[in-house]
Amino acid sequence: MKTVKKTDAIQELFEVLANIENKKVMANFMKDLCTPQELTALAERWRVCKLLNEGTLSYREISEKTGASLATITRVARFLKDEPHHGYRTVLKQLEK
Secondary structure (H helix, E strand, O other): OOOOOHHHHHHHHHHHHHOOOOHHHHHHHHHHHOOHHHHHHHHHHHHHHHHHHHOOOOHHHHHHHHOOOHHHHHHHHHHHHOOOOOHHHHHHHHHHO
């Protein structure tokens, strides 16, 4: 059996996710793929991202509103503003359209 490199498996997962066009199929796939805690963590990060993007709340206020730790909020903020991937920013712009 061929050993799949971790990066190849990640790229394959990205391709699978990009090709899911139905929300119900996506929801069911994500529920199979992730534990409930992982889904909650992903949803929490996305909620933090949106609140940071609005720019009206402090990190502490976001923590109180979402239950996210200050470490999580700081990490999301760093990826939103400084990291080269621009994933959060790209998706936020797509949603604005």
